Amino acid sequence: MKPTRAAQHSAEVRARIIEAAGEVFAECGFGGAGVHEIARRAGVNKAMLYYHVGDKAALFGETVTANLGRIHAAVAAAVAAHTAPRERLKAIPRAFVATVREHPYLPQLMLREIAAGGPNLPAAALAEMAEVMRLTAATLDDGARRRAFRRVDPFVTHLMFVGALMFMANALRLKGRFANMLPIPAAAAGGLESLSDTMIAIVLDGIAVKKA
Amino acid sequence: MKPTRAAQHSAEVRARIIEAAGEVFAECGFGGAGVHEIARRAGVNKAMLYYHVGDKAALFGETVTANLGRIHAAVAAAVAAHTAPRERLKAIPRAFVATVREHPYLPQLMLREIAAGGPNLPAAALAEMAEVMRLTAATLDDGARRRAFRRVDPFVTHLMFVGALMFMANALRLKGRFANMLPIPAAAAGGLESLSDTMIAIVLDGIAVKKA
DNA sequence: CGATGGTTTAACTGACTGGTTAGTTTAGGA
DNA sequence: TCCTAAACTAACCAGTCAGTTAAACCATCG
Structure with a gap:
């Protein structure tokens, strides 16, 4: 008012x-x-x-909660924007990546927070995390009902997506220092988007050859 | 002498x-x-x-290098101990998990180091990381030659495994605080071993149903 | 025994930390 | 125009930090 x-x-x-x-x-x-x-x-x-x-702890809590809120909003919008299970699942990491592009410090902050074990994490932040996990779970469940996905553990799948993405986003900063000791990986040249798309493709179709 | x-x-x-x-x-x-x-x-x-x-930075560098060495040794032993591609690939995350069990602070340390962007990381530590990545790449390549695996980006696959594992290991400590807001996930009860096995199974066979 | 050199200790320093407070400025309503 | 409360500042506090130093310890060997 x-x-x-x-x-x-x-x-x-x-x-x-x-x-x-x-x-x-x-x-x-x-x-x-x-x-x-x-x-x-x-x-x-x-x-x-x-x-x-x-104080410093409050500052930290507010910061983390705000950023988790951003991710939650982005993922929710991405899930709502697609209906086909495969596209819907692909959209989740993409929403992460898009959010990261706007706030480059975000993966660093999240990784640090997880590493810290969250002593300064308010319950609101945990609730945001749980909400995002529920979105992944719902997408997987919907896909399974429509016979597009096998039934897989949604908890593990979500942690894997998020963990791998956050880890990759941070590891990319070491790319330059690896130049001398490793062949420059093709997928890394395209940045986080490329890594993310490659990852989701691997997880969707699997590494093993399909049995007859 | x-x-x-x-x-x-x-x-x-x-x-x-x-x-x-x-x-x-x-x-x-x-x-x-x-x-x-x-x-x-x-x-x-x-x-x-x-x-x-x-000084403090040297202390940090030595610590990280020593722990990366442990991981490298464990993964190398695990790869050497198996010949079947599928079992060999499964053995890599298991080696990580076994090493973590002996040194519970390891995932936390690694996550923090990655988040920090490695300003205190000596070249030796980077070399250890590169060696471990090469082991994953070799396992994937061998599997592909033997027609057991599709060809997938080894760089992305490795980062995904390691990132997801390290993230999960740390996220497990938040499990208790999620109890009120999420149904307790089945795979989480068994600890990191269970999460790791579930993850590798998902990635090997994929989420999508196999096309005829 | 006594000298030697690697090892260990307590005491210390100066820079910096998170946090507070007394006091000043500014905006907006009466 | 004046008054009040919110917004802001500079100075300061007590405590902690990484890092140093000079003296002492102690096993070894001549």
């Missing part, structure tokens, strides 16, 4: 802070990140972090 | 330090880890870290 100019500005500052926190936490980890640097990148005084958001 | 008692003791202290460093880096990340805590767990004075190994 009252989107006064002040309130708008306040929300914008808060958003800037959370975005900056995402970058810094992704680059340095929770322990390595400094609130001073977060304030610097957000272009605000350090005390404003505490005024608008809270 | 001179495994004097003193030199032996020195090597043992060094090993204790590197083991302790692995634990602490895994739990807290590079930035969050304190050299004081590493020394405490190793049961040595803080200054001994600098005497036997070096």
Whole structure:
């Protein structure tokens, strides 16, 4: 009812802070990140972090929850946009990749969060994760009902997709340093999109030759 | 030529330090880890870290390289122990899992290292990684020659296996907090071994039903 | 015995950390 | 125009950090 100019500005500052926190936490980890640097990148005084958001842990929690929300929204839209099981399943990693393209620090942040074991993860963040997993499960179930998919464990499948994608997104940054010791892999040249598409193709049709 | 008692003791202290460093880096990340805590767990004075190994970055590099070496050795042994392509490929994630069972902090450490982008990774560590990837590639190539496997990108396949495994190993620690919001997944009850076996089965035979 | 050199220790330093607070500026309604 | 509350700042605090140093320990060997 009252989107006064002040309130708008306040929300914008808060958003800037959370975005900056995402970058810094992704680059340095929770322990390595400094609130001073977060304030610097957000272009605000350090005390404003505490005024608008809270202490370092709150900053972290807000950041992670916001990013999980983005992923959830993207995956939900992708699933809704397709009906054919195969295309629908393919769309899930693509939604991840598209979100990552907009927020390049996201995979780093997520990997760090998972590695940390989530001591600073609010329940809301867990709920977002569970929602996304449910979307994968529903897609797999729908595909199985329509005789397009075999019945596979949705929990394992989802973890595999997400884990592999997040890992790949981060591993890509090491590509340059591998140049001397490995033949440059074809699929890596196209970036994360290419890796993702190659992966989903392998998982859909399997590695083993089809038995007669 | 001179495994004097003193030199032996020195090597043992060094090993204790590197083991302790692995634990602490895994739990807290590079930035969050304190050299004081590493020394405490190793049961040595803080200054001994600098005497036997070096500064914090050196400690980290040595730790990561040592653990990658363990994985490399385990995977190499697993590949050598099997000849049938399917069994050989299955053995690779199992080797990972077995190594993780002996060193529970390993997946955490690896995930954090990948997330960090490896600024403290010595070339030796990269070389170990490349060697392991080559083992996967060789297994896939052998399987394809023997008409047991389709030709798939070995780079993507390897990253997918390793990424998914490391991610799952870490995600398992969140299992308890998901209990209220998700039906407890069957495969998760058996721990990482079960998840790994389920995953490899999915990837080998694919999600899609086989076309006639 | 005493000298030697690798090993270990406690004490210390200066830089930096997350977090607070007293006080100032700005916007908006009466 | 004045007043109030929100937004903001600079300075500061107490504690922690990685890293150093000088002195002491101790096994070995002449």
